[in-house]
């Protein structure tokens with residue numbers, strides 16, 4: 711199947727209200743262009759340098775999502791154009807995004823990343839830490855916290871994945887102003903959708919294996 715056929719196939723499977731982020735990290739400009747030409751406009755990257763380079767070279771109406779861990783000192787490079795930052799994992803980072811958004815006369819959409827996996831290597835806030843930040847969200851006028859993001863444990867145990875996604879979904883439902891729950895990747899997006907995901911981030915199923 712071609713890239714565009716794979717995208718169409720996935721889009722047909724997604725229920726209404728679930729958006730697709732095509733995760734294009736490490737993939738070539740030509741592969742991204744192929745997906746773009748088939749009508750898909752939302753792409754996700756996890757490295758600032760790669761994201762800014764692709765932003766410069768590829769069509770300007772692509773909506774670029776930053777899905778990876780973001781360092782404070784790199785926010786300034788993506789603040790002029792980024793469409794959604796998925797992995798806000800500290801208040802200091804949120805504050806920096808707010809400052810850079812203001813300098814660019816923008817309001818930047820953000821998601822708080824919640825740590826739901828068993829692995830300690832994955833980033834994210836606890837539920838309490840997220841609650842604390844949300845209590846002060848009015849202080850950050852140039853960011854719009856639209857919802858939550860999380861990554862499940864890398865495991866074949868679907869029950870474990872489901873438990874983690876259910877937990878994230880239960881936090882999401884406590885905030886009536888949230889509209890975006892980013893959870894689910896190539897290996898687990900069907901489980902994520904059953905647990906209430908509104909945004910799936912799919913890379914290898916669309917573009918094939920990554921070469922690092």
Ligand SMILES: *Cc1c(COP(=O)(O)O)cnc(C)c1O
Nearest residue numbers: 733756777895896911912913914
């Ligand atoms: C790479 C990545 C994805 C996509 O992973 P696939 O398994 O290739 O679909 C999704 N989310 C994040 C945060 C990623 O870094």
